[in-house]
Amino acid sequence: xxxxxxxxxxxxxxxxxxxxxxxxxxxxxxxxxxxxxxxxxxxxxxxxxxxxxxxxxxxxxxxxxxxxxxxxxxxxxxxxxxxxxxxxxxxxxxxxxxxxxxxxxxxxxxxxxxxxxxxxxxxxxxxxxxxxxxxxxxxxxxxxxxxxxxxxxxxxxxxxxxxxxxxxxxxxxxxxxxxxxxxxxxxxxxxxxxxxxxxxxxxxxxxxxxxxxxxxxxxxxxxxxxxxxxxxxxxxxxxxxxxxxxxxxxxxxxxxxxxxxxxxxxxxxxxxxxxxxxxxxxxxxxxxxxxxxxxxxxxxxxxxxxxxxxxxxxxxxxxxxxxxxxxxxxxxxxxxxxxxxxxxxxxxxxxxxxxxxxxxxxxxxxxxxxxxxxxxxxxxxxxxxxxxxxxxxxxxxxxxxxxxxxxxxxxxxxxxxxxxxxxxxxxxxxxxxxxxxxxxxxxxxxxxxxxxxxxxxxxxxxxxxxxxxxxxxxxxxxxxxxxxxxxxxxxxxxxxxx
Numbered sequence: 301x302x303x304x305x306x307x308x309x310x311x312x313x314x315x316x317x318x319x320x321x322x323x324x325x326x327x328x329x330x331x332x333x334x335x336x337x338x339x340x341x342x343x344x345x346x347x348x349x350x351x352x353x354x355x356x357x358x359x360x361x362x363x364x365x366x367x368x369x370x371x372x373x374x375x376x377x378x379x380x381x382x383x384x385x386x387x388x389x390x391x392x393x394x395x396x397x398x399x400x401x402x403x404x405x406x407x408x409x410x411x412x413x414x415x416x417x418x419x420x421x422x423x424x425x426x427x428x429x430x431x432x433x434x435x436x437x438x439x440x441x442x443x444x445x446x447x448x449x450x451x452x453x454x455x456x457x458x459x460x461x462x463x464x465x466x467x468x469x470x471x472x473x474x475x476x477x478x479x480x481x482x483x484x485x486x487x488x489x490x491x492x493x494x495x496x497x498x499x500x501x502x503x504x505x506x507x508x509x510x511x512x513x514x515x516x517x518x519x520x521x522x523x524x525x526x527x528x529x530x531x532x533x534x535x536x537x538x539x540x541x542x543x544x545x546x547x548x549x550x551x552x553x554x555x556x557x558x559x560x561x562x563x564x565x566x567x568x569x570x571x572x573x574x575x576x577x578x579x580x581x582x583x584x585x586x587x588x589x590x591x592x593x594x595x596x597x598x599x600x601x602x603x604x605x606x607x608x609x610x611x612x613x614x615x616x617x618x619x620x621x622x623x624x625x626x627x628x629x630x631x632x633x634x635x636x637x638x639x640x641x642x643x644x645x646x647x648x649x650x651x652x653x654x655x656x657x658x659x660x661x662x663x664x665x666x667x668x669x670x671x672x673x674x675x676x677x678x679x680x681x682x683x684x685x686x687x688x689x690x691x692x693x694x695x696x697x698x699x700x701x702x703x704x705x706x707x708x709x710x711x712x713x714x715x716x717x718x719x720x721x722x723x724x725x726x727x728x729x730x731x732x733x734x735x736x737x738x739x740x741x742x743x744x745x746x747x748x749x750x751x752x753x754x755x756x757x758x759x760x761x762x763x764x765x766x767x768x769x770x771x772x773x774x775x776x777x778x779x780x781x782x783x784x785x786x787x788x789x790x791x792x793x794x795x796x797x798x
Contacts, residue, residue: 347397348418350780355390359450364389367443383427388435389447390419395432396773399751402429402436441761444768451775452652452677460782461650463678465732468645468670468687469739470663471747472626474638474754475763477617482600483525483544486551487518488618489593493558496582496589500561503574503582509561514550521547544604548597555593562586592618622760626660638755641767642666644674645742649778651771652677656764663690667710668699681705684728686736689713709733750774 364385369376394415395405406429409415416422427435439447455461478484494511501509521543528540564570565583572579595615602608616623616637626636640660644653653673657666667687675681685700686709693710700708709732712720723729747753750773755766 343414343417345414345418347777348394348414350784351393351776352418354454354776354779355386355393357450357454359453360389360447361386363443363447363450364439367439371438383431383435384420387420388439391432392436392439392769393773393776394419395436396750396769397777399749401756402432405429405432436757436765437762439765441764441768444765444772448654448768448772448775449677451772451779452650455648455650455775455779456678458779458783459786460648460779461646461652463646463652463674463680464682465684465735466644466646466652466670466674466682466686467736467739468642468667468685468691469743470640470642470657470666470690471743472628472636472638473641473747473752473763473767474636475617475620475623476754476756476758477620477623477637480616480623480637482596482603483522483547485596485615485618486547486593486600487522489589489596490514490518490551490554492589492618493554493586493593496585497558497561500565500570500579500582503572503576503579505571505573508571509564512553512557514554517550518547521550541604544600548600551593551597555590555597558586558590562590589618592621620759620763622763624659639763642670643739643743643746643771644670645739646674646682648782649738649742649745650775651742651746651778654767654771656767663687664693664696667691667693667696671700671703671705675703683707684709684732686710686732688736707732709736746770746774 362385368382368385368388372379375382391405391409394400395402398404398408400408406426409419409421409426416426419426452461456463494513494515497509497511501511524543525540525547528536528543530536561570562583565579570579592615595613596618599611599614602611614625615621616625622639623637624639626638626640627634628636630636640657642653642655642657643651646652653670655666655669655673671681671685681704683705684707685705689711691710692712697708697710707728709729711724711733716724750770752767752770755763757763757766
């Protein structure tokens, strides 16, 4: 009889804790914290207070909840209790608003009552920085885009964004890489391959896998190359080529050793006495880095000994292989290393859309996709659309007008014909261009207060998440500012009317 009842008890308990595994969004404060909570409620933050109510939107919380519940088939009802979806949402916004690292977020949440109250942790324990890193990575680029669309929907519902006009621009966002040179990339390749080999050797029998440490020789070669590169004489060039030849030899040696160890591991000829899981992890690292290091060897040979500076598919970073060279014509920064991002902005500083572009594409190719995305978001094309000269072409103007855009303000390049000059001197065209200039301030605002100057999340997937959350945070504060202005205007009217 006991054995018959026991399964029913287990099922009942699982039903009770079904949502506890994901953690509820209704948080009960600890009894001893209540006196302190009354005092903490008096503390205000001018930046966070207006956004607090926007983040209570049920649809936003549901998007995060569905993402957390979809990690495993039974994530919603089994396992240890995790972070509540509303807390994770608020932590993401707080991190990107302040431009913190995960360690900074961990430290500030533990030490600041205002941030605890904003993220709804109150007196409870906060996750560690490593837990934050894993939890943020759960929110995929697709979910980030859905959250962004919902925030734009909030702007529409509040009346902050009607979609009657749009301004488009593009900007380069740096990836988290050092300045790429062939010598430093070769050094990085030797370092990561040797590191994985050492970790594999630690899991094998002693003496089975011998790893040669090239660290000291690599450091000397890098110093020789940096010294020789300071002079443009023929003797310095010869010394630099000799040092590169030695560095390439060290890299090829590391590649051969890593390839041999990987083949022995895959064929089962490496006797493992430690953890087989750790062994497989390091083998996966070798599978990832070996093709990249081989590409670096090829491009170094082409540039240093062949004089070819335009190798197709050039690797700029072993750790962020999606990094591309962006040339925007800036005198102080001719080359930027990251990705090109298109930013679409509507009324009141709301960024209605963004897209991470491939390569150093021309701005003219981004004009029509921006209008199509605007129509998909708002259900209609804008009455007025504008951008800078980089987006101009007669075809772009014609296609925008065919879509139904009444006023297309794209300033032409070069010498203007009489007809074109007359069009660009019209009052509506000048007003559109003056409004377009505000896009530069929006991009600066994204890069500085909202930490979009350099994306610090790992990989292309992390880059997309980072850009998305910076835009989401910026939009939330734009909506909050608009609501505050609306509230003050109403108060002023009431005072004047009274």
